Amino acid sequence: MRRFESPWMNPKLFCGAGLLLAIVALGIIGRLFWNLDLAYTGAAPLKLPPVGFENLRGQEGAWTYPIGTDGSGRDLLALIVIGAPNSLFVGLLASLIGMSLGIFLGFSAGFIGGRTDDIIRVLSDVMITIPPLLILVVVQSAWGDVSLTMMALLIAGFVWQSPTRLIRAQVLSMKQSGYVQMARLSGASTMHIMFREMLPNLVPYLFGSFIANVTTSIVTAVGLEVLGLGPQRIPTLGRTIYEAINAGALIQNLWWWWGIPTLLLGLMFIGLLLINLGLDEVSNPRLRKLQ
Amino acid sequence: MGRIPRSYLLNRVVTLLITVWIAATLIWIIPRLSPVDPADIMLGRMAAGAGAVENADQILAQLRENFGLNDPLVVQYVKYIRNVVTFDFGLSTATFPTQVSTLIARALPWTVGLMLLSVIITFFIGNALGALMAWDRSPKLVRVAIPVAMVFTSIPPILSGLLLMWLLAAKLRWFPLTGAYGLTVEPGWTWGFVQSVIHHGFLPALSIVIVTFGFWALGMRGLMITVQGEDYVTLAKAKGLRPRYILYRYMIRNAILPQITAFALKIGLLVAGQVLVERIFAYNGMGKLLYDAILDQDFPVIQGVSFVIILMTAVSVFLVDLVYPFVDPRIRHDGVET
Numbered sequence: 001m002r003r004f005e006s007p008w009m010n011p012k013l014f015c016g017a018g019l020l021l022a023i024v025a026l027g028i029i030g031r032l033f034w035n036l037d038l039a040y041t042g043a044a045p046l047k048l049p050p051v052g053f054e055n056l057r058g059q060e061g062a063w064t065y066p067i068g069t070d071g072s073g074r075d076l077l078a079l080i081v082i083g084a085p086n087s088l089f090v091g092l093l094a095s096l097i098g099m100s101l102g103i104f105l106g107f108s109a110g111f112i113g114g115r116t117d118d119i120i121r122v123l124s125d126v127m128i129t130i131p132p133l134l135i136l137v138v139v140q141s142a143w144g145d146v147s148l149t150m151m152a153l154l155i156a157g158f159v160w161q162s163p164t165r166l167i168r169a170q171v172l173s174m175k176q177s178g179y180v181q182m183a184r185l186s187g188a189s190t191m192h193i194m195f196r197e198m199l200p201n202l203v204p205y206l207f208g209s210f211i212a213n214v215t216t217s218i219v220t221a222v223g224l225e226v227l228g229l230g231p232q233r234i235p236t237l238g239r240t241i242y243e244a245i246n247a248g249a250l251i252q253n254l255w256w257w258w259g260i261p262t263l264l265l266g267l268m269f270i271g272l273l274l275i276n277l278g279l280d281e282v283s284n285p286r287l288r289k290l291q
Numbered sequence: 292m293g294r295i296p297r298s299y300l301l302n303r304v305v306t307l308l309i310t311v312w313i314a315a316t317l318i319w320i321i322p323r324l325s326p327v328d329p330a331d332i333m334l335g336r337m338a339a340g341a342g343a344v345e346n347a348d349q350i351l352a353q354l355r356e357n358f359g360l361n362d363p364l365v366v367q368y369v370k371y372i373r374n375v376v377t378f379d380f381g382l383s384t385a386t387f388p389t390q391v392s393t394l395i396a397r398a399l400p401w402t403v404g405l406m407l408l409s410v411i412i413t414f415f416i417g418n419a420l421g422a423l424m425a426w427d428r429s430p431k432l433v434r435v436a437i438p439v440a441m442v443f444t445s446i447p448p449i450l451s452g453l454l455l456m457w458l459l460a461a462k463l464r465w466f467p468l469t470g471a472y473g474l475t476v477e478p479g480w481t482w483g484f485v486q487s488v489i490h491h492g493f494l495p496a497l498s499i500v501i502v503t504f505g506f507w508a509l510g511m512r513g514l515m516i517t518v519q520g521e522d523y524v525t526l527a528k529a530k531g532l533r534p535r536y537i538l539y540r541y542m543i544r545n546a547i548l549p550q551i552t553a554f555a556l557k558i559g560l561l562v563a564g565q566v567l568v569e570r571i572f573a574y575n576g577m578g579k580l581l582y583d584a585i586l587d588q589d590f591p592v593i594q595g596v597s598f599v600i601i602l603m604t605a606v607s608v609f610l611v612d613l614v615y616p617f618v619d620p621r622i623r624h625d626g627v628e629t
Contacts, residue, residue, distance in 0.1 A: 015429040115513040126310045128556060129608045133563040135317055141585055141593050162556075216560070219447045222566050224503055227585055228448060241453070250453075250461045251468065259457070262450050273445035
């Protein structure tokens, strides 16, 4: 009886979540079993290729540094074990804060209406056209080094607009719907209507918007790192790519140095995409295949 | 304005002005909230980089003037807004005493050119592909493109840029690695220069196109599927109109409308993505200017570039919004025309 199966059990959602969990697992297992001191400058020979390859100087990869080393003698495996979960962390935290802000503002705008609605609507219309990267570049060049959490907070200031708009639109249309009118007539409080009656219906949309924001946040964070901003003392995938480009890794054919962080970021984005597609199937029954 | 309703136009103009004002204000406030004195940091880094700084007093005085440590805040703010309106961002500290606006004017055509080129290409490729993906008469092979387009869309242009750069420039040497034109050609309207520009611009444009056409294609496909079920399409088929005619005049014409609105929201991300692509390709546009300014801690340039890019984004969104009533005749009836 297929039609009783939960739409949440779809393969896209699982594959996507699996990919992201694999990256988290890489961080956890790596921290347990790999020597992270190798992420310090000069801990390993320079520019060593991954196992099974040879670099331009004819050196072969060694199992002590299985996926190679960078131009200042850091083990790449140690770098990505620390860096990959960091990128994901920034994305999740920024998106979570942005989402909470968005839920709050969207509900306020849709429910209270009037002047409040005008202000919130104009503000989100305005902020959605400003690319976060450019403002953050100004922030970071004026403030100097930032921590990972600080960067996430800064990005969060730019990812509340789309959930706000989404929720506002949904709230406005739901307000007219029968069950909300019913709840109001039966004397339910505004809070009750907002969180018990309306919010559950918004969950798939909220998840979708959340995941889209995680992607935007990670893209912004990586962008900052590739411009040489972002946290200076913590390894991140973006910073590793930044160093590789600056050291001319492309010309010297040190593909593993920039390639492995790039690949990991690519997998991260594909994982997020799959989750989003899976969520689409949850919120839009027409997309589900009839089998 | 004839065809654009006045209330709609007014609404868009106000949004544009507020956007620009908020961006300018943010850029002004941020350094003032900073716990460190940017002027000192900058001069310190310049001194550390060069060993000694010529005209240190002058630069420091100019920096302090820029960050306004002499006037009351309100006066500073009014002065700043007046300067911004006239595109006067002061002098660059790295290439002192060049005007920031001169540097920006030099970089802007490259960025705008690259952006227009890649947007136009993606618009046509993406929408055509999307329409074909949903059209029941197109070859089955086109459907294979769906998952490919999806995967590409999820990747930011900086990653595709790196991969293309490595494959086509470093490995195969089909295209130059960096720059906007060859070192040996003299800029000017000569065939050699134009050729060099096209050759150098190909990879940056391709890395943007390859990750953005999917956005159009997938959106188009979704909308086409909805449009396909509409009564007017069934009627057109029943009337025996040619399938191609139905595709262009009935289906694509209607499906393209929401695409344009969706695009307006994407412009910001697109611009930011291009800044990064320009940075990795060392393409002579705003991205490279911004990156160099970050390296040199050239704060006036960072401010100026950020503002101009945000302005560019806001104006693009505004223009897209203005085009919309022309494409969608329904919106014209909303405004009160007297």
